[in-house]
Amino acid sequence: DIQVIANPVTRENNIEGAVILLVDVTEKVEREQLRREFSANVSHELKTPLTSISGFAEIMQDGFVKEEDVKAFAGRIYKEAQRLIHLVGDVIRISRLDEGGLPYQWESVDLYSMTHDIFTTLHEAARKQDVHMYMEGGNTVLDTVPTIMEEVLYNVCDNAIKYNHRGGEIFVKLKDDGDVVSVTVRDTGIGIPKEDQERIFERFYRVDKSHSKEVGGTGLGLSIVKHGVKTLEGRLWLNSEPGQGTEIIMEFPKHHIEKNEAAE
Ligand code: ADP
Numbered sequence: 001d002i003q004v005i006a007n008p009v010t011r012e013n014n015i016e017g018a019v020i021l022l023v024d025v026t027e028k029v030e031r032e033q034l035r036r037e038f039s040a041n042v043s044h045e046l047k048t049p050l051t052s053i054s055g056f057a058e059i060m061q062d063g064f065v066k067e068e069d070v071k072a073f074a075g076r077i078y079k080e081a082q083r084l085i086h087l088v089g090d091v092i093r094i095s096r097l098d099e100g101g102l103p104y105q106w107e108s109v110d111l112y113s114m115t116h117d118i119f120t121t122l123h124e125a126a127r128k129q130d131v132h133m134y135m136e137g138g139n140t141v142l143d144t145v146p147t148i149m150e151e152v153l154y155n156v157c158d159n160a161i162k163y164n165h166r167g168g169e170i171f172v173k174l175k176d177d178g179d180v181v182s183v184t185v186r187d188t189g190i191g192i193p194k195e196d197q198e199r200i201f202e203r204f205y206r207v208d209k210s211h212s213k214e215v216g217g218t219g220l221g222l223s224i225v226k227h228g229v230k231t232l233e234g235r236l237w238l239n240s241e242p243g244q245g246t247e248i249i250m251e252f253p254k255h256h257i258e259k260n261e262a263a264e
Contacts, residue, residue, distance in 0.1 A: 001026045038094075041204055045087055045218070049080035056080075082216060090220040097148060097228065104145040104231070106256045111140045111149070111183065115172050118154050122161060131164045133157075137174035142181045143256040144232055152228040155221040156185045156248050162215050163246070164189035176254070183250045191242035201226040 005021040056077050059065055065073050112135070119126075119133050126133055153172075160170040164187050173184040192200060196207045204219040225248075229236045234252035 001029055038203065042087075042091055045204060046084065049083045049087075052080045053077050053084075083218070086216055087218045087220075090218045090224070093151060094220065094224060094227075097151060097224065097231075104148070106143050106145055108141055109144050109146050109149060111142065111153075111174050111181065112138060114146070114150060115153060115157075115174070118150070118157055121154070122157055125158070126161050126170075129161055129164060129168075130166045131161045132169045133161075134169065134171045135174070136171060137176075140174040140176050140181055142252055142254045144252065148228045148231055152225050152232070152250070153183070153185075155225050156250075159221060160185050160187035160189065160246070160248075162217065163187070168245075179254055180251050181254055183252070184247060186245065186247040188245040191244050191246055192238070192240040193242050197238060197240060 001024070003023045003025045005023065007019045007021075008015050009017045009019060056073050060070070060073055115135055119135070122133070157170065157172065164170065168188040170185065170187045173182075173186070175182045175184075192207060196205075199205045200207065201222045202219075203223040205223075206217060206219040226236070229250055229252075232252055233256070234250055236248065236250040238246060238248050240246040
């Protein structure tokens, strides 16, 4: 979209010419539209559990719940409150990534040690699910924005654990191909049906048929990943077979162009 700004140039009340500015506002308009859609979605997602919590609590307060049903009601309230906590956490993380248009700080980062730290953070979750985590490849250094890269890797690894079978495995493979670095996160989990594979990167989208509805989540994780990979000038795709597992492949340029130009 092009925005046209025209200003006449006058001298002694005579129009002598005009200054015409053509401004490409496509990205700005798209960003604003995304932001509006996001707020609408978040409001809806917040309202649903809050309405349930409020409804259940009101029925209990009015004394309409039999003694033996109190536990079940409290359980429903607890579950909805957990959903809210996850959602608010995700929203905070999204807004942190989008820090009001500040320029990102690109740095040289070793993905091997970053992945190692993420494994440490996820250790408890993996242990509970009896999922084993493995890393392939050695030190792999690239120019990146550490906070965003961490968020991307964390979300993909977290999913690989969450949507796995008990006793399953996840493998993170780092590969330096010269100009690009690839990061592959493979799991032996439940897989993603063909018809859902395109949609899982949409905000709030969750696969219905899998046990994802029982697993805590907001459907925001992979949209954060997609947005993050784009910001890091990378690309991503997936291979998945229901019942077999999923592989998320990401590829990043090793050097950030702007930074190199500034250095020269
Ligand atoms: P969340 O995990 O919070 O639901 P995500 O955006 O991270 O949201 O993922 C969207 C959906 O994609 C999940 O609900 C799940 O159905 C599916 N999914 C994501 N990663 C995997 C995976 N590794 N294996 C199987 N299904 C997955």
